[in-house]
Amino acid sequence: MRSEGKAKRGFGSPQERVRLRLLRLLSSAPFAFLLSGCQGIQSALDPASRDARLVAELSWWMFTSAVFIYIVTIGLLAVGAGLFRGRKRLSFRSSTTLVILGGVCAPIIAIIAIGVSGVAIGDETEGAREAGTALTIEVVGKQWWWELRYLDEAGEVIAVTANELHLPVGERARLELLSDNVIHSFWAPNLQGKTDAIPGRRNVLFAEPAVEGVWRGQCAEFCGKQHTLMGFMVVAEPRDEFNAWLERQASDALAPPAPGLDVFLDLGCGGCHTIRGTPADGQKGPDLTHLASRRTIAAATLPNSRGNLGGWITDTHEVKPGALMPSFIPEPQDLHDLLDYLEALH
Amino acid sequence: MTAVGIETSGHDPALEPSSYGHEAAVGREAFERIERTWRSPAGFVGWFTQVNHSAIGLRFIVTAFVFFILSGLLGLAMRLQLAMPLNEMLSPEAYNQIMTVHGTAMMFLFAIPAMEGVAIYVAPLMVGARDMAFPRLNAFGYYVYLIGGSAFFLSLALGMAPDAGWFNYVPLANKTFSEGYGVDIWTTMITFIELSALTAAVELIVTIMKLRAPGMSLDRMPIFVWAVLVMSFMILFAMPSVMVASAFLMMDRLVDTQFFIVENGGSPLLWQHLFWFFGHPEVYIILVPALGIVTSIVVTFSGRPLFGYTALVLAITGIGMVSFGLWVHHMYTTGLPFMGRSFFMAASSMIAIPSGVQVYCWIATLWGGKVRFATPMLWVLAFFGVFIAGGLTGVMVASVPFDRQVHDSYFVVAHFHYVLMGGAVFPLMGAIYYWFPKATGRMLSERLGIGSCLTVFVGFNITFFPMHILGLQGMPRRVYTYVDGLGWGNMNLLATFGAFLLALGFALTLFNVVRSLRHGAVAPDNPWGGSTLEWATASPPLNCNFIQQPVVESRRPMWDWREAGSRTVVAGLSEDRRETMVTTLLDARPQSVMVLPGPTPWPFVSAVAASFGFIGLIFSPWFFPIGFFAVFATMVFWFWPRHPWRKK
């Protein structure tokens, strides 16, 4: 589907062709060696999508030009200020030429370059590219975590999860950014620039991982006490693995009722958290139906392990001061039951 | 030297007389009488009645630098917290308050007032006026700033400081998400302090337009004065926007208006538009006078008239105007239509042209002269090194796709520190070294100055350069810590180390200032061989600024006078009244004489009444009418004719 759309565009209007040539020039990757040196699971310098790669290459082009302009200007300044011997006095005519070349012409060239590349790449990275993107996900910024709602083609919610965004490799997913509280900003630098989630608006961002992988992102708009640790993971996997994952996320809890569930309900966890298929149907906190399938807890702050989970429940504010979840200190046996149960929520 | 008659350089300050003989000019008796007329009352009580621009300007500068030191210490605290991943020195509550106060104070309590202070101190001297047009309003503005700024800082000591960021985005700053008085303190105190910026702006505009010395037509005005004029107009049109915005927010929190409440027709983006319509020009409000400072220093230390006067004036004016058309580049990620953002992308990068013109005009000016590398010039060179880098990253962030990656990341933190510290703090430091002898009559130590400049320059780059990389590596702004394993630790540690070096550099200048106040070499009237009129008065300036107001015949009166061996002056101003010339707007022909008011405590009383109203507004809307009428009452006393006016 994707390649089809691409092929079509290749033979599109003349403007399209010019734009494509421009993009190809930009992505001729003279900086590939630099990009490879910046490994990071949350880095704009380590792009994992075409969008991020275009921007990373644009960045390197701009840096190189900037360094060049900087050296020339500072060099002229050094010569002008007489740091080197043998400087001749500049005539009025030469001074004028200097100001016009350095102060007017060079900036105009830079402006045109910035404008053309900005429009071309901006249009490319922000666009849907093909009509009818296969996958739409509502990303809801909460204080301070992310709710992810996978929609079917009719716009109905199939599955709700939190803080771990799964995407099929090579497909352009449409993320609709929402918030019912304050402004957040969704930023997974390896994949795409950021876009804000603003109450009363429905902003759109496209994510299209080119390779399999796991990356991290986090909220980029200051949103209160725990803005800092409002992270999320992004997992890109082949379509069939993704389908299996989505199917499981859509189902009710797979763990059989256990003593831990009673502890969960007795502590009142169900007031805020949902575990589908059980009486727990709270809406304030993340959906825990498939908690154990996630790689991290506490909004991509801690690896999902039994120890961390226990620590999080019993001493929430040690991990995230200001978090809206209170700490709970159940009896030791109850805690074990609870953790047994939570770890079974695959 | 050439066809256009650029004179040769080589003004040797050593040839300057140590004093231009102010007393001899009019005779001892008249001199003493004039000085008595313009004297500021001494003593503790007298302090509250002073209105002379030199006193008020100096207070602005000193107070602004006190806030600079305090906010700088907050910056150090943040750097310490961020030195290592998951550091627990500061709680998120404390960090968010410190971050908010650091940003707000640096912008509102340091940068603008410091620039205003330098303008209030230097601009009247440069235009050859004896004082500013409204000396009492000037004093009022200062007390407003002092009280507002102190109250704002006090909130931090009380642990109830605002914590929603210096930009106070709603809905986070709404009552629902920010309980307590923090945001209220922000909205009321910032609106209050803006009042002082606005009074200073009006004051400076009128002084520059109407009180210039005879002969100083607009095209003979020093570039610094042009820059101050542009800054003042920018304040005039930018500040109302943030005042309206913060008044909306204040009312949303205080009396339940619904401006920013989405459910009831309000709009969070309205806040962002209003805030950035102010916030972007704000950056240039800080930058523009700094460009004037740089020009003054470049001209003096190259000993040569400025190359491209008209181009510079156009560039500064152009920056001022274009800066009102770029605010949306702070909102690239809010989901506005791409077409609209492309327009702002073009407008934002457009700033590169006037900036480029300026930089190359300075280079061309230096290229003709015999440059003396005294401390003010060193700070200017440091300014070039830092500001040009910041300007280049500024052009980068104008690009929409690039900005969507680095927006609200540490890249932007690096960028604006390069622009604001490079563009404003370095020139301000240069200004201190340049005008300190004029203001105090003492020279600063060159050796300490060089050490300070080098340390600050190196420390600055170690602190802020790594932040570019951190931002691209995905580190967002306004975080109180970061998780381990993202590769940010080393760069952060380096930045923290740099921050302490930076602080050390500033401490050296502080030490230099304190020491030189007593032990510095005595400064002559014109220690650097400057060409503008502030050097025509004594060091420190006379009470009346000019015992005889000067008359100007070119852009560089001081150099004219030296060549001619005589000064050109105004005679016939009263010795017993505070009189200064009023001249026409364009070509500064004598028009009338203004009689200025003398010392009075009423501006202080009025400012206290106003602050009573504003501080009260944090708690109850009823303080609005109370404050209104309290201020009105004090104003009546302020303006009430007190002399036996039926007589005469």
Next chain:
Amino acid sequence: MKARVLVDASDIDRFAPHTHPLWWGILGAVAIEAAVVATLLTSYFYLAAQNPAWPPEGVAPPDLFWPTVVLVLLPLSSFTMWWAGKGSDRGDQRQLSIGVTASVTLAVLALVARSFQIAEFDASWNDHAYGSILWVITGFHYTHVVSAVSGTAVVAVLAWRGYFTPERQLGVVVDTVYWYFVAGVFLPIYLVLYIAPRLL
């Protein structure tokens, strides 16, 4: 250094009210206020554009009668103010006193009319953004009329006491400029708050 006198200020006017820097200062204040009004009115339209219905469903646009009365009264008071200024320029203290007093009276009447009209508003400030901006713009202008009236009342008292000799007209000139602004700015406010909702 010798001094050459190029300008002798002995005989230059000390009391020229129309070129006095304070006149320029008031112009500066007016520029600030105008910027505030422009910002408020822009905010009004921005909020209108963000909402599906403006005024919101079930809210009637404000009635036209009382604001139209204000729209007549304020220019009238400017006229008496101008007349007073003419008198002052001629040194006619009686004309000045009567004119200024008439202006204050007319403006107080305008305030009364404005109060009636505020009482008639269909929207409260705390229901909807429409009510908020309506009340704030109205309140802003109301406050300005109050301050212009209070200031001019002081001028009136001084005028009746014979303070404004030919050398001392500055206060009158300055007060007049501000008055024109406060009266004139009601026109755009009238158009936006009362006419625009009927056209939108």
